[in-house]
Structures are given as structure tokens and as C-alpha cells.
Amino acid sequence: MNHSARRNVNYSIKVASVLKVVLCTALLAAAGLSYVYLKNQEQQCGQIQRRLETELAQLRGRNEVVNSQIASLSSRAFLEKRLAKESLGLVPIVNDQIVRLNQSHDNVRDELRVVSNRGFGK
């Protein structure tokens, strides 16, 4: 290459081209990083979901344990055993110890009795 040709070579940086490359690279990098970030987020959310599911299952399990304890402790057999153990002296009521009052069928509904409110607020 002769001297005149060397002189004609333009060594200046083409900023626009560089910017294009940098921008493209940045976009690609951002996309890649976002992908990785979102994947990580997805994994973390998955683990949180898993943990919450486990906690929920444990809570439901404990609830069932408590329910079955309540069923056992309030069962007729248990209460009868307890009754005998505590010696409360409770005995079944026999028929001749029951006094039955004849029910009035005229006013069987449990309604508000207006008369009781008379004078209220005066």
C-alpha cells in the first residue's frame, strides 16, 4: 500500500455502528438475564408454593387430629366411662319420677310480646 492510500484510510470510530452493536448486545444480554431472573423467580415462587402447600396440609392434618380427639373425648362410651369414674351419682330418670305438664297449643310460637314493651321509652 502506498503512502497516499494510507493517508486516505479513515481511522475514526463509527459511533453509530458501535452503538448499534452495544445496544443489540445489551438487549440480548438483558433478555438473557431477564430470562434467568424470571426462571429463578419461578423457582422461588414454586418453592414458596410448595412450602405453603405443605403448611396447609399440615394444618389440615392437625385439624383432623383435633377433630378425632374431640370425637373420642365427646363419644358416648368415653363420657359414660368418665361418669362412672367421677362417681357423680347420676342415674337414669325412671318414668315415675317424670312429671309431664300439658302443653298449651294456643300460643306455641315464640313471638315478641308487645304487652311487655308498653311504656317502654316513656
Add this chain to the structure above:
Amino acid sequence: MKWDAQTRAVSVCFGLVGLFSVYSFRLVDLQLAKHDEYAARAAEKHVQKQTAYAKRGTIRDVHNEVLANNLPVETAVGDCSLVREPMAVAEAIAKPLEVDPRELAAKLGSGSKYVVLKQEVAEVKAEEIRQNLRAAKLKGIRFEPDFRRIYPNGAMLAQVLGFVDHKHDGVMGVEKTMQEFLQGENGFRYIEIDRTGRELVPYRGLEKPAKDGCDVTLTIDLGLQSILEQELTAACAQYRPEKAVAVMMRPDTGEILAMTSRPTFDLNAAGDSKPDQQKNVAVVDMIEPGSTFKIVATSGALEEKLVTPQTTVFCENGHFQYAGRVLRDAHPMGVLTVHQILAKSSNIGVAKLALQLGEAKFYEYVRKFGFGERTGVALTGEIPGLVTSPDHWSKLEITRIPMGQSIAVTPLQLVMAMSAVANGGRLMKPLIISRITDPDGRAVVTFAPETIRQVITGATTKKVVAALKEVVSKKGTAQLAAVKGFLVAGKTGTAQKVDPQGGYYQGRYVASFVGFMPADDPRFTLLVMLDDPQTKPGEAYGGTVAGPIFARMAERAANYLDLRPTEPEAQIAGSPKKEPINAGMPD
């Protein structure tokens, strides 16, 4: 050949093309040709099918009291591929699991990916182990959810409820007959795990949620059941019978309100029970019913209008020779009305009524009352009893079957027959299940009362009931079955105990009483039967053994159901405390 620049470039290009072609070929081979094989191998390592266990349904009584439900427990499982120090892991979990650490270490060192270490671990202990393992940074142990079937009332209603096996399948009783509804349907989920065994939640695959089992509500009223259980236990302590049974039923609907048998067992320790204890005597055992069966021939003769309640029958003074054999009454009796035949329980009188009916007609009534066929109750192991057709009868059978010999019935059949008399002549289908509801409480199946057939007319039942009322009177055989304030109708039975070697045992009896109360508007039918009660000689009668038990149960049941007394006390025929034992006829 001269390796100029162009030649070298072409060679490199060819080399690269060749190399990439090989890679491409391999890639196509892996991704397309062998895709399925490698995908399966990958899945084998990373994909697991996780089971979502369905909960077994709850069994409740008619007032929603829990009879059977589930206690959540966990199964400790080891994955040996994740266990690096078997002994360290074993020592961390041995104490809470209450297992020998050496035994655990041996299991964990087996190399298997699935080793069951212990079943039925309580939730609290499982949590303790999880914390221990987390603190020690040990891996390879996980817990799978499971449940244990528990019966809060222990031995109460044992033979009716039944129990489940280790796979949670019903073995007997309602647990077995309602298995289809109770069991539910397990679900599943395909999951991917990483190399540490942790689930990769975003890669969850196909999923099907578990469908919990339905709840089953019985017709049993635990209040009444408790009364029957207590009184039968007391009776067994007093009489030490070989077997005993009590059944209470609502006669107009056929709903079984209470049912209990002895010997019995604790449902929470069913594995320790013996086959005899597991047997529901009410449906599995057949017995010769004895005099309680006399309602059949009497009803038949009245229904066919061959006799009226006032028709008189000569009872041969207790000695009736027929077909070359002598039929006897417990006490010599002369002329009795049809009414009195039942009240005084005359064998000869009822045999003569059956003779008037004729073999074919009598057999027809036996079958119409439901004897010789299964009732269809939703309980396991029900037998039809033993009723032979007249073609196979000897000449003697027509005089023996009417008094409850040469025939075998189940206690439940006897209750059904007496209920038919109580409800105006309708033979009902016995109900033990009231309804089945899904886990959201919606009714899946509701069982309505079902009439099998009209056995006798209402007019006939009134005549029979009038005679049965007299049984529980000073003139009858069961004055000890009377209940203060109520009219009771019923029939005693004292059957000689059958010897399996042939014939009958001497001095061994099956004492029973089946009746209903209040007699004119029955709220329940109740059968009490004791097989071989131990009494003083000559006292093992239905009226003296089963009658008072009936009275105690019926009085308590009347209070529980808040039945209003129908009779002033003065009109009640007998009072167990005032009257001498067995003042009437022995039966």
C-alpha cells in the same frame, strides 16, 4: 500435491462440514430417533408420580354422632440413594420412631429408593423427626400421609360397624358393605425433582385431585344403642350365656335403632378379637325360635278366617299324640281360645291351628313373614335361615314348626316378623343405612322405608296384638316384661338348645322375648335373646330371663324417646318388683 492456501481452506471447510455432519447426525439420532427412549430414562430419574390419598368417609349415627373416622398419621419412608451416613440418620430418627437404630441403619443401607421404616407415626413425632433431620442436615427420609381408622365408642356397635384391614378396605359390617362409598378415590400428580430430591414446582405434570369418600349415616340411635349395650352387658354378667343378642327396630319403617351381640370386641383392637366375637349374631346365627314363632300359625289361621280369637281349641290336657309321637305342653291345658293359645303359649293349641291351615298354607305364611330368605339388610354375612318346603316334611313337622322347632331363623327375621304384626301387617325391608352424603354434605343416596309385602291385614294384626298384650299380663307368660305406664305386646320363647351332634341338649335353652311398645301405637320392636343362660334349674325361660331384660331396656328407651305413658299404673298387668317370679306359665 501442493498445499496452497486455497487447498488448505477447502480441506478445512470439508473437515468442518464432516465434523458438523457427524454432530448433526448424532443430534438428530438423539432428538428424533431415540427421543422416547432418552425421555423415558430422564423421566425415570426426575419424574415421580405422587399419590394424593383420599380420605375414607365418616360413619355417623342418626343424630350425627361420630362412630368411625380417621386419625391422620404418617408413614416414614427412606430413600437410600440420598442417605450418605445410614447410622447417623438412623440414630437421629430411632428414638422418636421407637425402633432399634441398628435395624433402621440396615434398612437405610440396603440401597433401595423406597424403604418403609415405620407406619402409623403420629403427626407430632413426624414433625419432631423433620426438625431433627433439618438441624443435622441429614437427607433421605420423608413422610407419606396415611390415616388410622378410629372408633370413638370402642366396643359399642362393634359387629354392625365392622373394621378395616391394613389397606383400609372394609372387612366386615358397614365398613365392608359401604366400602364403595366410603373409600373415595386416590388422586395423583406427576412431579419433577432435582438431584437433591426437591420438587421443581414449575414442571408439575398431569394432576388429578383425590376424591374423598362419602359419609354414611346409619339409622342407629346411639342413645338407644347405649341402653341396649348396658343392659345386655348386665344381663350377660348375671346369666353368663354363650351368646346374647338384642335388636331394636322402628316397626313402621323397618329402621334398625339399635343392634348388639355378645360376645363382643373392641373395634380399636380388632386384631386381638376372636371370630366368635366378630360375629353379628342378629344376622349370622340361626336359632330355633321356640314359642316366639307361634305368631305365624296364629296369624295365618286368623287371616284365613279358619278361627276367630274366641274359637276354642282343646289342648288335650297337655298330651297330644300325633304321627306316633307325643307333643306336650309345659302345663296341662284343656280348652283354650285362640287368644289364650298365644297368651299361655300352648304348643298343642298352635299345632292344631297349623293342622287346620294345612301344610301348604302354613308354609306360605312362614315364607310370607320373611323366614327362609335374607332380609337384604346392609350387613355382612347374613344367612337366610333354614326353612324346608312341605315336600321334605315328615308327618311330624306340621306340629313342630308352629312352635318354633325344626326350623331355624335369624334374630333379625324374628324382629321383622314381629314388626309386621306391630305395624298393621306390612313386612318391611330392614334399614341400617339412613343416607350417604358426599364430602360437601350433599345427599348421594337416601334410603326410604320399603314394604316388601302385606303379610296379613290390619284387622288380623289387631286380633293378634290383642292376644300378644295378654302375654304380658297376669294371665300370660311374660308378666315380667311389663313396663310401668305402657301396654306391651310380645311373645316369649324358650327353645331347647340344638345339639350339633343331633337332638337337643337336656336342660339348656335359648330364652327370648320379642315385643313392641306402646302396644297400640308401637314406637319400637325389641328382641332380647340369650343362648344358654345359666340359671337355677327350671328358671331358664324366656319370660323369666329375657322378659325382665326387655322391660328394663324398654323403660329406659321410653324415657329416652320421651314416650308419654299410655296407661295409668294401676292398669298395668304386672310389675317386675311386685310380682313373684314366673307366676304365669313357664315359657
